[in-house]
Amino acid sequence: xxxxxxxxxxxxxxxxxxxxxxxxxxxxxxxxxxxxxxxxxxxxxxxxxxxxxxxxxxxxxxxxxxxxxxxxxxxxxxxxxxxxxxxxxxxxxxxxxxxxxxxxxxxxxxxxxxxxxxxxxxxxxxxxxxxxxxxxxxxxxxxxxxxxxxxxxxxxxxxxxxxxxxxxxxxxxxxxxxxxxxxxxxxxxxxxxxxxxxxxxxxxxxxxxxxxxxxxxxxxxxxxxxxxxxxxxxxxxxxxxxxxxxxxxxxxxxxxxxxxxxxxxxxxxxxxxxxxxxxx
Numbered sequence: 001x002x003x004x005x006x007x008x009x010x011x012x013x014x015x016x017x018x019x020x021x022x023x024x025x026x027x028x029x030x031x032x033x034x035x036x037x038x039x040x041x042x043x044x045x046x047x048x049x050x051x052x053x054x055x056x057x058x059x060x061x062x063x064x065x066x067x068x069x070x071x072x073x074x075x076x077x078x079x080x081x082x083x084x085x086x087x088x089x090x091x092x093x094x095x096x097x098x099x100x101x102x103x104x105x106x107x108x109x110x111x112x113x114x115x116x117x118x119x120x121x122x123x124x125x126x127x128x129x130x131x132x133x134x135x136x137x138x139x140x141x142x143x144x145x146x147x148x149x150x151x152x153x154x155x156x157x158x159x160x161x162x163x164x165x166x167x168x169x170x171x172x173x174x175x176x177x178x179x180x181x182x183x184x185x186x187x188x189x190x191x192x193x194x195x196x197x198x199x200x201x202x203x204x205x206x207x208x209x210x211x212x213x214x215x216x217x218x219x220x221x222x223x224x225x226x227x228x229x230x231x232x233x234x235x236x237x238x239x240x241x242x243x244x245x246x247x248x249x250x251x252x253x254x255x256x257x258x259x260x261x262x263x264x265x266x267x268x269x270x271x272x273x274x275x276x277x278x279x280x
Contacts, residue, residue, distance in 0.1 A: 029255070035248035036060065043244045059245035063253065069232065073253070076212060076228040078143050083150045083211040088204050091158030096188055098159070099166035115160035119153065126152075127220045134221050141223045149217040154210060158203045165199035166192070201265045212258055229254045 035043075037055040063069050098111060130149055131140075139145040169192065177191045193200065215230040222231060233254060236247035 032248050032251050032255075035244055036252050038245060038248075040245055059249040060253075063246055063249045068227075069250070069253075071225075072227045072229050072232040075143055075146075075222075075226055076230075076254075077257070079146050079150065079218075079228060080208050080212040082143075083147050083154060084204055084208045086147075086151060087154040087158050087207045088200060091155045091203065092162050092193075092200060093188075094155070094159045095162035096166050096192065098163055099169075112160055112163065115156040115163075118156040119160070123153070123216055127216060130217065131220050140221050141226045143226050145221045146218050146226060146228065149221070150211045150214060153214075154207045157210075158207060161203050161206075162196070162199055165196050169195060205262055205265060208261060209258055212254075 031050075034051065036059055037057060038049075038052045039054060039056050039058075042049045042052045098108065103111075134140050134145045139148075173195065174187050174191060177187045182191065213230060215234065218226075218228050219231055219234070222228065227235075229250065233247055233250050236243040236250070
């Protein structure tokens with residue numbers, strides 16, 4: 001009786017936690033979507049209208065009617081795609097090398113600490129030096145300047161993440177590949193990567209989201225030609241007021257690609273690949 005009560009209580013607590021998480025995530029997104037189809041007059045009503053009596057898509061029309069939106073969307077797509085590709089390739093290879101070099105625990109711990117320090121230190125402290133470096137190389141207002149700035153953040157993070165994944169991978173699987181005559185590149189590409197596909201997919205998702213949403217580095221070096229979506233959303237805060245409708249519409253447009261990307265790779269986010277390989 002006590003066991004059944006405890007089991008029922010745990011289920012209820014899990015359901016409650018899931019409900020709270022859904023509310024925390026979905027309510028702001030729903031509010032953003034509703035604001036994107038409101039008339040301008042509905043933003044200044046007292047009391048405010050959470051659900052408008054009429055909807056309009058004029059804000060989306062206004063956003064898409066300018067060439068600027070197409071340009072910043074293209075720039076964001078280029079920056080996120082190139083950053084994700086380079087980060088996953090170099091971060092994964094660096095992590096594999098560190099995991100198989102046989103470094104001492106102290107040295108490996110120091111490297112991991114440096115990775116985490118680079119990931120979590122205040123990014124604002126590097127904006128001015130990075131701006132000066134990019135100006136020296138005449139790279140201001142270019143997508144490559146934004147990409148290089150993102151790589152300095154994403155590669156250490158992915159290397160740390162994949163290092164954990166590779167250290168959990170049984171070395172016996174690679175030893176079996178060596179017996180079969182596989183060289184280091186074949187072991188890495190044909191044995192290790194397929195087994196760590198969920199970790200690689202997670203790294204790609206996190207990198208793409210970070211690069212797509214990043215604002216500070218882009219805002220410091222992109223003026224006009226290399227502007228991205230995060231700068232475009234902020235640009236609707238003007239000295240004449242906030243253009244809530246256009247800002248919300250562009251915010252929705254900015255969210256949709258990342259949602260579709262996450263949904264397209266979610267099937268790779270499965271645990272247990274390593275255990276299955278060992279048992280098989």
